[in-house]
Amino acid sequence: MSPADARRRFREGLVTSTAGWSAGYAQANLIAVPHDYAFDVLLFAQRNPKPCPILDVLEPGQFTGPLLGEDGDIRTDVPAYQVYLDGEPVQQVADATDAWANDLVAFLVGCSFSFEAALLEAGVPVRHIEEGRNVPMYRTDRGCRPAGRMHGPLVVSMRPVPAECVADAVRITSRYPSVHGAPVHVGDPAGLGIADLSAPDFGEAVTIHDGEVPVFWACGVTPQAAVMASRPPLAIGHAPGHMLVTDLRDSALIVP
Amino acid sequence: MSPADARRRFREGLVTSTAGWSAGYAQANLIAVPHDYAFDVLLFAQRNPKPCPILDVLEPGQFTGPLLGEDGDIRTDVPAYQVYLDGEPVQQVADATDAWANDLVAFLVGCSFSFEAALLEAGVPVRHIEEGRNVPMYRTDRGCRPAGRMHGPLVVSMRPVPAECVADAVRITSRYPSVHGAPVHVGDPAGLGIADLSAPDFGEAVTIHDGEVPVFWACGVTPQAAVMASRPPLAIGHAPGHMLVTDLRDSALIVP
Numbered sequence: 001m002s003p004a005d006a007r008r009r010f011r012e013g014l015v016t017s018t019a020g021w022s023a024g025y026a027q028a029n030l031i032a033v034p035h036d037y038a039f040d041v042l043l044f045a046q047r048n049p050k051p052c053p054i055l056d057v058l059e060p061g062q063f064t065g066p067l068l069g070e071d072g073d074i075r076t077d078v079p080a081y082q083v084y085l086d087g088e089p090v091q092q093v094a095d096a097t098d099a100w101a102n103d104l105v106a107f108l109v110g111c112s113f114s115f116e117a118a119l120l121e122a123g124v125p126v127r128h129i130e131e132g133r134n135v136p137m138y139r140t141d142r143g144c145r146p147a148g149r150m151h152g153p154l155v156v157s158m159r160p161v162p163a164e165c166v167a168d169a170v171r172i173t174s175r176y177p178s179v180h181g182a183p184v185h186v187g188d189p190a191g192l193g194i195a196d197l198s199a200p201d202f203g204e205a206v207t208i209h210d211g212e213v214p215v216f217w218a219c220g221v222t223p224q225a226a227v228m229a230s231r232p233p234l235a236i237g238h239a240p241g242h243m244l245v246t247d248l249r250d251s252a253l254i255v256p
Numbered sequence: 257m258s259p260a261d262a263r264r265r266f267r268e269g270l271v272t273s274t275a276g277w278s279a280g281y282a283q284a285n286l287i288a289v290p291h292d293y294a295f296d297v298l299l300f301a302q303r304n305p306k307p308c309p310i311l312d313v314l315e316p317g318q319f320t321g322p323l324l325g326e327d328g329d330i331r332t333d334v335p336a337y338q339v340y341l342d343g344e345p346v347q348q349v350a351d352a353t354d355a356w357a358n359d360l361v362a363f364l365v366g367c368s369f370s371f372e373a374a375l376l377e378a379g380v381p382v383r384h385i386e387e388g389r390n391v392p393m394y395r396t397d398r399g400c401r402p403a404g405r406m407h408g409p410l411v412v413s414m415r416p417v418p419a420e421c422v423a424d425a426v427r428i429t430s431r432y433p434s435v436h437g438a439p440v441h442v443g444d445p446a447g448l449g450i451a452d453l454s455a456p457d458f459g460e461a462v463t464i465h466d467g468e469v470p471v472f473w474a475c476g477v478t479p480q481a482a483v484m485a486s487r488p489p490l491a492i493g494h495a496p497g498h499m500l501v502t503d504l505r506d507s508a509l510i511v512p
Binding site for chain 1: 291298299302303315361404430511512
């Protein structure tokens, strides 16, 4: 299905995780904040490029852009949204038009789904795809570099990788810096302050087989964790796993 | 001379082009704008990463940061500043303390000086160094992607490169994306709307020998050209060629 068709179905009301949708096209994390917070959020992203690689920014009053096609609308084209008031997640909605404010600035942040096809092609298993689950995500004890009023912990996604494939997983994902790039941590979850891999903060736990190493990548949910910590009056993000399907090809994200 | 010593001498009043100062350390372009314009400028940089690669941002009331050392002061440590009112260059000063406003946000932008040592090492001549001049810079007819109120032309620097060295020049500078990276244009200046290479808009003209090709790199003066086009009430930049000498090593800017 083309990204435009996928977005149209979500706009018409379909609510689903977007894993596997429009293969070959990049999916994006969403975080929208009032204009007054936009500099702080963009600087936070600039200072923390691994968790917050910016693919594009829609300024106040802009509801579409090159990533969403001519008839796109960021308020309706994501399958599900999380609305935050003063940093508290108050509501999940399938259509954010009523919650949207005129001065919101929408940030589209790269998503590690873009490198998963390349991992699979190279024979690196991707467990959450095998098991039909959302990727497990964890808050870490590692703080991001703050910017103005924005601060918060690094959030990571985890994929169990067979020991003999870890080097390939690093090498392959390094080539995708705009969708989180190389892992931030390979091995012991305690090193990131993660107590229990079976209890992720977002998404779903996956099986780790003998001989596999947990590998952690910076995650685009980090800006939402920063919203929870920094408490801007209003913010709207995607619901975890329910991403914006963009017109950008994954192949365009590979660096030489 | 260490970057800290260089900055101390500039702080004490020395006014000089910084070409060749503190070899091995990155130099930075400066553009400081009122907080009200900071989001637009940061988004302009995000949307135009080749001319505006951000090395760091000092928020309002911050006068130093990791690039300037503990006792650094962005208002005094650049050898010469250009002050703009409503986009008009009104004054060059050696100390910007009096012109500075409390709500200014200072952007430090990568400078192509950082890859020149690597070019020389590989046997690629760098003419403006040979001739002891400032690099020639030109406004092009290519517009940057606008952001909010910020818009303006791409500015480029030019280095004449012998035909047999062009591939090396591309390959080497590609490895330095945070200081403008690969050239944006190789060859005919008319393709960028440049009528006369002997009349640069900033810096000084250099000799082009037979068998050499003019090679154009995006230039960190682009944000100052955007200030002139977009006319924020106040802006302070470095005077062309009079850069901030930072504590960042050029070698830290190389991508694998």
